[in-house]
Amino acid sequence: MTTTSTGVRRTALYDEHVRLGARMIPFGGFDMPVQYASILKEHEAVRRRAGLFDLSHMGQFVLQGENVGEWADTLTVNNVATIKPLQARYNIFTNPHGGALDDVIFYRLENRWLLVVNASNAQKMWNHVNAHLRDSGVKLTNLHGSNALIAIQGPKSVEMLAPHTGVDVANLKYYFCSEGRVYGKAAVIARTGYTGEDGFELFVDGGDAAEIWSKLLADNREAGLEPVGLGARDVLRLEAGMPLYGHEMNEEITPIQAGMNWAVKLSKPEFIGKQALQAQKDADDFRRVAGVVMAGRAPAREGYKVFHGDREAGDVRSGSTAPSVENKNIATVLVDKDAATPGTQLAVEIRGTKHDATVVALPFYKRPS
């Protein structure tokens, strides 16, 4: 990892992105590829074949100690201590008001844990976990920027990765992980992702990242593997109904409002924000995230007002054209309870004109099984 004079950092794969002609933008403190050839072509590669992503901007913390699970259970909404070795689980750190500090994934390895946090929250989360160590005996190591993270996502991920690793990736279960090698380099391989497709995330040393990246691309170029930037990643995750921190969830928007109730375990004895979330759930009168499909061609964008009849009912949190949803425009909206039921007719105000939208159940897209 290097830092430029402007303070924007580079991942271990920066030179690869430049060589591939990527358009680079600052994101989460790093210079990241937003697109290579075309967002829509990259999206198609992931849905039909596979795409390769550089996610090294995301924060990676190593957690060690006897009580990692019990300790993390006091800071998060989902169960941690019940995670089995070589299993991964989605989770959300909350503040005392129930707002989301970050949404994360815990990976439990044989002798340590990996905690992956959003790039934009990496410093905040590092401070947060350190401030709550108390007498837990948990030891924290920050790998943000030094370790790399490469994802391969798409229906051909297994056949593209399997020949280059000793790990039996075909039989690795969804949300499980393994330690092994890829092209002879040490890697944690997890069957996780953020695209709605099958795929893997590879945690590797920054010094090995460029070799693994370029070999995977070269060996699978003919099979249709393409580098994919953050632009397509955002479309893929939105179609798959996955929240993006800062959009569907933030320090004011709780996991319950974000519709992540499945991850909120109010049966846990105690965690930061539990009381507030319990009260919110009981009252059931809050604005919540729903999916809408636009009737017309005009895309809904973040911040646009949403109307239910004549009443302003909320706003758009994310919006995009959706190639995997019949090329319609889709959006997530944060709206009043009575405006959030599937089938409800809403209107999104776009440049002063109201455009029809229909509430649908999330996710917008499910991969063919």
Add this chain to the structure above:
Amino acid sequence: MAQPQDLLYSKEHEWVKMDGDTATIGITDYAQNSLGDIVYVELPRVGAAVEQFGNIGVVESVKAVSDLFTPIGGQVTEINGELENDPALVNREPYGGGWLFKVKLADTAQRDNLLSPGDYEKEIAE
């Protein structure tokens, strides 16, 4: 792509093709490339009066909404209906099938405010 030599240009990356007192307007190859995949184009209505360099619509790519300015003022006589169902035509043929709209010029002297192909070339080289 070299700039077509039979067109005039604006600093906002639109091109103008003059035909008598009618101007056909589009965005340049440089503009479509900068925007990326175009998914929506919002144009003025036929019959609308537009002012030179006025903000008259939007061009939206997957990630961004960009204002559209008209390099020529006058009355809108035609819009490219193909773009309703195929906005990516602007990406594929920025100087051809991806034209945006036509304007009957209010005043032919407006063309003096536009850039020659050479001057536009310099503009985007900066």
